[in-house]
Amino acid sequence: MPHLIRSCEGLITYLFQGIYDIQSSVVILPMNEITITRPDDWHAHFRDNELLKETVSASARQFSRSIVMPNLTPPVVNAKMAKAYEARILAARPEGSDFTPLVTLYLTNVTTTDDIKDAKEQGILAAKLYPAGATTNSSSGVNDIEKMYPVFEVMAKNKMLLLIHGEVTDGEIDIFDREKVFIERYLEDIVKSFPDLKVVLEHITTKDAVDFVKGSSPNVAATLTPQHLMLNRNDLLVGGVKPHYYCLPILKRNTHQKALREAVISGSTKFFLGTDSAPHMKDQKESACGCAGCYSAPAALELYTQVFDELNALDKLEGFTSHHGADFYGLPRNTQKVTLVREAWTIPNELEVVGSRVIVPFWAGNKVTWRLK
Ligand code: NCD
Numbered sequence: 372m373p374h375l376i377r378s379c380e381g382l383i384t385y386l387f388q389g390i391y392d393i394q395s396s397v398v399i400l401p402m403n404e405i406t407i408t409r410p411d412d413w414h415a416h417f418r419d420n421e422l423l424k425e426t427v428s429a430s431a432r433q434f435s436r437s438i439v440m441p442n443l444t445p446p447v448v449n450a451k452m453a454k455a456y457e458a459r460i461l462a463a464r465p466e467g468s469d470f471t472p473l474v475t476l477y478l479t480n481v482t483t484t485d486d487i488k489d490a491k492e493q494g495i496l497a498a499k500l501y502p503a504g505a506t507t508n509s510s511s512g513v514n515d516i517e518k519m520y521p522v523f524e525v526m527a528k529n530k531m532l533l534l535i536h537g538e539v540t541d542g543e544i545d546i547f548d549r550e551k552v553f554i555e556r557y558l559e560d561i562v563k564s565f566p567d568l569k570v571v572l573e574h575i576t577t578k579d580a581v582d583f584v585k586g587s588s589p590n591v592a593a594t595l596t597p598q599h600l601m602l603n604r605n606d607l608l609v610g611g612v613k614p615h616y617y618c619l620p621i622l623k624r625n626t627h628q629k630a631l632r633e634a635v636i637s638g639s640t641k642f643f644l645g646t647d648s649a650p651h652m653k654d655q656k657e658s659a660c661g662c663a664g665c666y667s668a669p670a671a672l673e674l675y676t677q678v679f680d681e682l683n684a685l686d687k688l689e690g691f692t693s694h695h696g697a698d699f700y701g702l703p704r705n706t707q708k709v710t711l712v713r714e715a716w717t718i719p720n721e722l723e724v725v726g727s728r729v730i731v732p733f734w735a736g737n738k739v740t741w742r743l744k
């Protein structure tokens with residue numbers, strides 16, 4: 372009964388994965404619990420005002436720090452706005468929380484080198500490049516990337532990181548090719564022209580991006596989201612459109628998903644956690660013209676853990692969630708620990724956030740196999 376034998380072997384490996392030393396045959400402990408350095412989220416959208424209570428608490432539950440995206444309306448375009456936004460986020464933290472928001476600057480066509488210097492003086496670590504029209508709230512973004520080179524030069528000198536939404540917006544370019552074309556048209560030249568500039572290619576979705584980042588200098592890194600690790604475009608489109616899986620850059624074919632999954636467990640320090648958690652109200656997602664973005668913060672760490680577990684790579688989880696990002700940003704690693712236990716639970720279908728308005732969290736109604744203690 373070869374089939375039965377294979378399943379038994381599978382079961383044994385499953386039960387004792389990662390803790391079973393084949394050479395000595397010593398079984399230490401079943402991998403039902405994992406303790407790691409408290410993680411950080413290097414890409415999150417908190418929005419503003421009445422939504423902050425929800426978004427900040429959801430992130431503070433698991434993360435020590437979050438890089439907070441500046442695509443508010445109006446966008447956070449200077450240090451003064453960024454510091455005011457930071458204060459609103461700090462005021463929305465749950466009681467006793469020491470969560471640290473790391474606010475960022477939104478680059479526009481009229482951003483000046485003085486804006487950068489001023490932001491740096493105020494302790495702002497990074498600025499975000501949105502090609503105009505690429506995604507949610509990006510209409511104030513950049514039209515001509517080369518015109519930004521003087522700004523990039525000052526960023527490099529001042530050791531400010533450049534965070535990039537890497538998609539072209541040219542109507543001629545197919546939505547599934549927009550990341551690849553951005554790399555070829557713009558990113559290759561940016562990293563060549565500014566070798567000292569630290570660049571994070573945000574929420575990568577393709578093998579092309581993985582290969583580009585791997586092949587670049589140590590000053591180039593990437594964040595990866597739970598949805599792009601867990602899903603591909605079939606999940607979005609086969610058997611009906613799933614608006615809650617619609618985000619930008621859009622989910623790609625399964626070969627790309629596979630490349631992303633391989634990248635995060637490769638141990639390369641160039642890849643780190645960035646949820647791109649991006650809440651939109653349910654009615655705005657379930658609409659004839661639905662918004663792009665998945666609200667993953669309520670279970671982000673658990674979902675990443677699930678992915679690493681599926682890939683038998685829980686030993687690579689901590690680097691990705693808690694070390695690589697801090698090291699790349701030049702910040703100290705967190706000293707606190709968090710523990711996850713193997714325990715199934717179901718993500719709620721809806722979260723009531725503002726009055727009676729609701730958000731459907733990412734992976735709503737589905738099982739998660741790990742829970743944060
Ligand atoms: C983000 C949002 O809603 O702000 N949406 C998304 O689909 N990821 C913006 C972004 O990061 O592209």
Ligand code: ZN
Pocket residue numbers: 414415416440647649
């Ligand atoms: Zn984002």
